[in-house]
Amino acid sequence: MSANQDGANLLEVRGLTKTFGTLTACDHIDLNVAKGEIHxxxxxxxxxxxxxxxxxxxxxxxxxGEIFWNGQAVTITNPGFAKKLGIGMVFQHFSLFEALTAAENIALSLDDGSPISTIAAKARALSYSYGLPLDPQSLVGDLSVGERQRIEIIRCLLQTPQLIILDEPTSVLTPQEADKLFETLERLRSEGKSILYISHRLEEVKRICDRATVLRHGKVVGHCNPRKETASSLARMMVGNDVPTVVRAPAEGIETAQPLLEIRALSRKPATPFSIPLRNINLTVRAGEVIGIAGVAGNGQGEFFESVSGEVPQQDAASVRIRGKDAGGLSITGRRLMGAAFVPEERLGHGAAPRMKLSENLLLSRHATDGKVFVGAGGMVKSDAIYAAAQRIIKAMDVRKSAPDPEAAALSGGNLQKFIVGRELDRRPSVMVVNQPTWGVDAGAAAHIRQTLIELARCGSAVLVISQDLDELFEISDAIAVMHNGELSKPLPIAEATFEKIGLLMGGAEPGHAEHALETS
Amino acid sequence: MMRLELVKRPQRSMLFSALSPFIAFALTIVAGAILFALLGVNPLKAFQIYFIEPVSQVWQLHELAIKAAPLILIGVGLSVCYRANIWNIGAEGQFILGGIVGSSIPVLFPQFEGPLVLPLMLLFGMIGGAAYAAIPALLKARFNTNEILTSLMLVYVAQLFLDWLVRGPWRDPKGFNFPQTIQFNDSAILPELMPASGRANWGFVFALVAAVLVWILMSRMLKGFEVRVLGSSPRAGRFAGFGINRMVFFAFMLSGALAGLAGISEVSGAIGQLQPVISPGYGFTAIIVAFLGRLNPLGIVAAGLVLALTYLGGEAVQSALGISDKVARVFQGMLLFFVLGCDTLIHYRIRLIGFAAPKLESAPKLEEAR
Structure with missing residues (x-):
């Protein structure tokens, strides 16, 4: 066993490599995390x-490759061993049981047999001391996403880790909640704990991190001090070239344009005990405009998308109107035939069938609208036609892939998203509803997708974008509405919207207040 | 404590996916050899009698076709269900109802003769099977009942209903109280293909035609695409606008119709009347056929012939060696066991976990989340 000379490094990684088939996901990664730093x-x-x-x-x-922990070479074979070493992790996707209380969830992962009341008391004390107040007796299903994240963090802290790994922690938080998290992280640093902070949000990295390691295509492209870099220089390191900026020409005469998508008093009862009811939602999207819907994940966006797309039709036919006609009672196919197109949040398993080829996935959303082109007499699929159309979309959207017509699951998330968005754009829809258009998409592709959405609107379509990414919404929207707990605020014109205003609405400031303030201003 | 854990493989091997039925068959032979040896029979001789002799003469090939026809017809229908992730286990009952409803014409109207009789019987058989399959479909669509249980339980209902019919209202009045219906008249008998060389009837042709048609449906048509999407990713299917309840009815009724056709073909072809028992478990064996054929209609034709051979071989070892013909069931069971085992090992590998190793908190995900 070779010992590491530099004792200040808590964790040192040398030449770590991981391949999946032909893809090298990590290629000789070197990384040092010092004691008491946010990396x-x-x-x-x-x-x-x-x-x-x-x-x-x-x-x-x-x-x-090799991993050194406090200078000792270690082989981390399972999470239990990692925890024993003192590595804690807060995942991007929480692993909590909704039907159990916070304390029960924590007890499950501790696995040391101490009674729940002791754990609850410890968790409560710890949570207050770090400024993350948590009621251990509350049911996870009743908690907001931000509160659930606290459980994950407290659960991790209870194991007194030396190194805490946080995977994209702010992606589910409002700007105000994120500020609070940063205070906690700084507190942990001052106690000598190390934090490995994973993010693609440059501003927050500049704000709280001491050092940064930048990865690109599985390789380390540089180590730097983020405070000495600018956001654009960091972006350049991340992306490899300059990120194209999105151009948004001002929309003119929108107030008088024809409304293409109207939502009138849309309500929906919760389908399961843990889903969010929709409460009296009203919204109009006119030809030529992009409306953004902001909100913390899990505030009814998924339910709203299902209702607008027609995956779940409504009782009241007039609650959703497309191009001036009632569509509330129609299925998703019926709404597509009226000129609407939809891109769901989940790519694999919802927007695309993972084990099917791209050409077959093209058929998924377009078998009815392009029935004559893709389906011949007697219901026979024209495989040449769908193959050609898929290739056209792949070319138009610059989808990178390993085979001419690969399975959807073989594509990276970003490339699959480009294909799924391209599949709908290729139809020139007059109404486009997109949920999280650039979730997990690389910066270049994200800019491309955003630009095409703006252009679609400027060519006379109505575009509705649901997103958790505020930067994105400010970049593309003509007005932003906020969804909180199943209610939708009145859209704020982009000229009046600020991060602070939107953040307050996301945190649950009464939508009515904003509406009122808007009318009096 | 040592324990085994299945870990998902990053990729499945195309080679072994294709070889899996053959490996399963080879393993069955090995296990069968041990079985015969334990019974005190020379395995080589037993295999000679079990697998070679039943197909060494032309008339025996006809017998093979007679046994294979219902297996293929039912298996092809079941493959559509299973591809749609709908678990119809009740083909045996749908087979029996097809036989009953189809036979109603020659039994209730024995004077009705002519070229129309047979097509009508076949049509009635398909309707009977489809209607019977519609029951578990309705229960699933309306009340979300588990179709595995309902379709299976309806098998016993069908068996007892047939038993009651042939002992009660449909019993041949001149049949010396034997539990059977009258012999069908000539125009109600499914003709033999080549009467000169053996007994095989048109049922085998129906099976081949059904296999080709379903293959076209599944691989070339929008409906087949719908089946595959709903089976593999139901959420994506809903996004596509495909109705899951409609699919439940479609898959159940298609497989029910094919099982019903198999039932009436068997009754009007191989038997010629209704009896208390008209199937040696074809509806259940066809489940093995469907999986051994990798849920591919063309593969099912080959698998149907293999399983038909296990029936013939079972009869042969009984008469030649005095071993119970239940050995056929054992072979069928082993074959299904090994097929499913091979399929599992194509998708997963076994990992031995030594003692004191703590549990994995979450299964390793192979790709980055989303």
Missing amino acids: ALLGENGAGKSTLVKMLFGTLEPNS
Whole structure:
């Protein structure tokens, strides 16, 4: 066993490599995390960040490379061993049981047999001391996403880790909640704990991180001090070239344009005990405009999308109107035939069938609207036609792939998203509803997708974008509405909207107040 | 404590996916050899009698076709269900109802003769099977009942209903109280293909035609695409606008119709009247056929012939060696076991976990989340 000379490093990674088939997700990664620092792991989605931390946490086995912990070479074979070493992890996607209380969830992962009341008391004390107040007796299903994240963090802290890995922690928080998290992280740093902070949000990395390691296509492209860099220089390191900026020409005469998508008093009862009811939602999207819907995840956006798309039709036919006609009672196919197109949040398993080829996935949303082109007599699929159309979309959207017509699951998230958005744009829809258009898409592709959405609107379509990414909404929207707990605020014109105003609405400031303030101003 | 854990493979091997039925068959042979040896029979001789002799003469090939026809017809229908992730286990009952409803014409109207009789019987058989399959479909669509249980339980209902019919209202009045219906008249008998060389009837042709048609449906048509999407990713299917309840009815009724056709073909072809028992478990064996054929209609034709051979071989070892013909069931069971085992190992590998190793908190995800 070779010992590391530099004692100040808590964690040192040398030449860590992981391959999946022909794809090298991590290619000879070197990384040092010192004691008492917040170290950023920067990179676009698909750069290998998650693969790297899964190897550090023992859920993936590296093909080669070495990991040193306090100077000792270690082989982390499973998460239990990682925890024993003192590595804690807060995942991007929470692993909590909704039907159990916070304390019960914590007890499950501690696995040391101490009674729940003791755990609850410890968790409560710890949560207050770190400024993350948490009621251990509350049911997870009743908690907001931000509160659920607190459970994950407290659960992690209870194991007194030396190194805490946080995977995109702010993606589910309002700007105000994020500020609070940053205070906690700074507090932890002052106690000598190390934090590996994974993010692609440059501003927050600049704000709280001491050092940064930048990954691109599975390789380390540089180490830097983020405070000495600018956001654009960091972005350049991450992306490899300058990120194209999105151009948004001002929309003119929108007030008088024809409304293409109207939502009138849309309400929906919760379908399951843990889903959000929709409460009297009203919204008009006119030809030529992009309306953004902001909100913390889990505030009814998914239910809203299902209702607007017609995956779940409404009782009241007039609650959704497309191009001036009632569509509330129609199925998703009926609404598509009226000229609407939809892009859901989940790519694999919702927007695309993972084990089917791209050409077949083209048929998924277009078998009815392009029935004559893609389906011949007697219901026979014209495989040449769908193949040609898929290739056309692949070319138009610059979808990168390993085979001429691969399975959807073989594509990276960003490339699959480009294909799914392209599949709908190719139809020139007059109403386009997109849920999280650039979730996990690399910066270049995200800019491309955003630009095409703006252009679609400027050509006379109505575009509705639901997103958790405020930067994105400010970039493309003509007005932003906020969804909170199943209610939708009145859209704020982009000229009047600020991060602070939107953030307050996201945190649950009464939508009515904003509406009122708007009318009096 | 040592324990085994299945870990998902990053990729499945195309080679082994294709080889899997053959490996399963080879493993069955090995296990069968051990079985015969334990019974005190020379395995080589037993295999000679079990697998070679039943197909060494032309008339025996006809017998093979007679046994294979219902297996293929039912298996092809079941493959559509299973591809749609709908678990119809009740083909045996749908087979029996097809036989009953189709036979109603020659039994209730024995004077009705002519070229129309047979097509009508076949049509009635399909309707009977489809209607019977519609029951579990309705229960699933309306009340979300588990179709595995309902379709299976309806098998016993069908068996007892047939038993009651042939002992009660449909019993041949001149049949010396034997529990059977009258012999069908000539125009109600499914003709033999080549009467000169053996007994095989048109049922085998129906099976081949059904296999080709379903293959076209599944691989070339929008409806087949719908089946595959709803089976593999139901949420994506809903996004596509495909109705899951409609699919439940479609898959159940298609497989029910094919099982019903198999039932009436068997009754009017191989038997010529209704009896208390008209199937040696074809509806259940066809489940094995469907999986051994990798849910591909063309593969099912081959698998149907293999399973038909296990029936013939079972009869042969009984008469030649005095071993119970239940050995056929054992072979069928082993074959299904090994097929499913091979399929599992194509998708997963086994990992041995030594003692003191703590549990994995979450299964490793192979790709980055989303």
